[in-house]
Amino acid sequence: MTAQRRVVAEVLDGEHVHLTADEVHSRAVAKLPEISRATVYNTLGELVSLGEVLEVATDKRAKRYDPNAHRPHHHLVCARCGAIKDVHPTGNPLADLPDSERFGFTVSDVEVTYRGVCPNCAA
Amino acid sequence: MTAQRRVVAEVLDGEHVHLTADEVHSRAVAKLPEISRATVYNTLGELVSLGEVLEVATDKRAKRYDPNAHRPHHHLVCARCGAIKDVHPTGNPLADLPDSERFGFTVSDVEVTYRGVCPNCAA
DNA sequence: CGGCCACCTTGGACGAAGTCTAAAGTCACA
DNA sequence: TGTGACTTTAGACTTCGTCCAAGGTGGCCG
Ligand SMILES: [Mn+2]
Ligand SMILES: [Mn+2]
Ligand SMILES: [Zn+2]
Ligand SMILES: [Zn+2]
Numbered sequence: 491m492t493a494q495r496r497v498v499a500e501v502l503d504g505e506h507v508h509l510t511a512d513e514v515h516s517r518a519v520a521k522l523p524e525i526s527r528a529t530v531y532n533t534l535g536e537l538v539s540l541g542e543v544l545e546v547a548t549d550k551r552a553k554r555y556d557p558n559a560h561r562p563h564h565h566l567v568c569a570r571c572g573a574i575k576d577v578h579p580t581g582n583p584l585a586d587l588p589d590s591e592r593f594g595f596t597v598s599d600v601e602v603t604y605r606g607v608c609p610n611c612a613a
Numbered sequence: 614m615t616a617q618r619r620v621v622a623e624v625l626d627g628e629h630v631h632l633t634a635d636e637v638h639s640r641a642v643a644k645l646p647e648i649s650r651a652t653v654y655n656t657l658g659e660l661v662s663l664g665e666v667l668e669v670a671t672d673k674r675a676k677r678y679d680p681n682a683h684r685p686h687h688h689l690v691c692a693r694c695g696a697i698k699d700v701h702p703t704g705n706p707l708a709d710l711p712d713s714e715r716f717g718f719t720v721s722d723v724e725v726t727y728r729g730v731c732p733n734c735a736a
Numbered sequence: 737c738g739g740c741c742a743c744c745t746t747g748g749a750c751g752a753a754g755t756c757t758a759a760a761g762t763c764a765c766a
Numbered sequence: 767t768g769t770g771a772c773t774t775t776a777g778a779c780t781t782c783g784t785c786c787a788a789g790g791t792g793g794c795c796g
Pocket of ligand 3: 568572573607
């Protein structure tokens with residue numbers, strides 16, 4: 491555990507946090523000015539490998555890093571400003587995929603992304 | 614309707630088609646050798662604006678272009694080889710998101726991505 | 737204590753995907 | 767035929783991400 495890794499871990503803490511690698515870097519630099527972009531990418535990659543952080547691709551640009559890896563959830567995204575909320579729908583979408591629609595795949599996971607407009611942008 | 618646009622439209626035809634822009638370009642070049650990458654991007658952008666083609670982001674790399682825009686569907690992706698199938702789950706995932714989980718958003722759309730291993734890769 | 741070694745960090749080069757622009761080409765129509 | 771709007775093109779540029787070689791750091795053992 492180096493100072494650099496601690497800072498990345500600190501930045502990635504909280505609810506509804508879904509930062510891009512560059513946002514993580516900016517915030518890390520605020521706490522440890524000499525931290526490099528490469529180290530941020532390395533550390534994020536390690537955290538993802540360890541299962542402590544998830545990569546999410548809610549927009550079609552940069553990957554986002556989600557520290558909420560231990561409680562399964564899905565995402566609600568504002569189409570205007572990009573705000574992202576963690577959501578917990580009821581029901582099991584896996585059960586909604588009939589065998590006839592599985593093409594012989596072994597299906598193990600499902601990601602759901604809801605899209606809409608947040609209260610801020612609606613006003 | 615120019616020759617270039619016709620070729621892009623021809624390439625983007627069929628079931629379970631989800632090509633990247635560069636794949637569209639490669640196949641278009643096979644039919645019309647002088648077509649440029651910029652024109653492929655321009656034409657894909659227009660088709661998306663017209664609602665004739667959808668952008669999908671099933672992997673975290675390049676966007677993919679989906680000509681199956683008129684029948685709503687979701688996607689089943691092989692985690693090994695990246696194969697993508699169109700699927701039509703039963704049920705309405707929008708109904709599974711309770712008001713208490715909507716954070717005041719006006720939710721209008723939902724994307725579902727199933728992940729698993731295809732029969733080819735399992736063998 | 738001092739040297740060694742494994743590991744970590746760094747900056748910059750490199751690569752992939754996508755956007756933008758200026759210039760040239762094409763085409764309908766007056 | 768000449769004009770002007772629209773399209774296409776090559777290549778520069780931007781963004782996001784990966785890779786690498788060099789140097790730093792810190793634990794451990796003689
Ligand atoms: Mn999340
Ligand atoms: Mn599809
Ligand atoms: Zn918003
Ligand atoms: Zn496969």
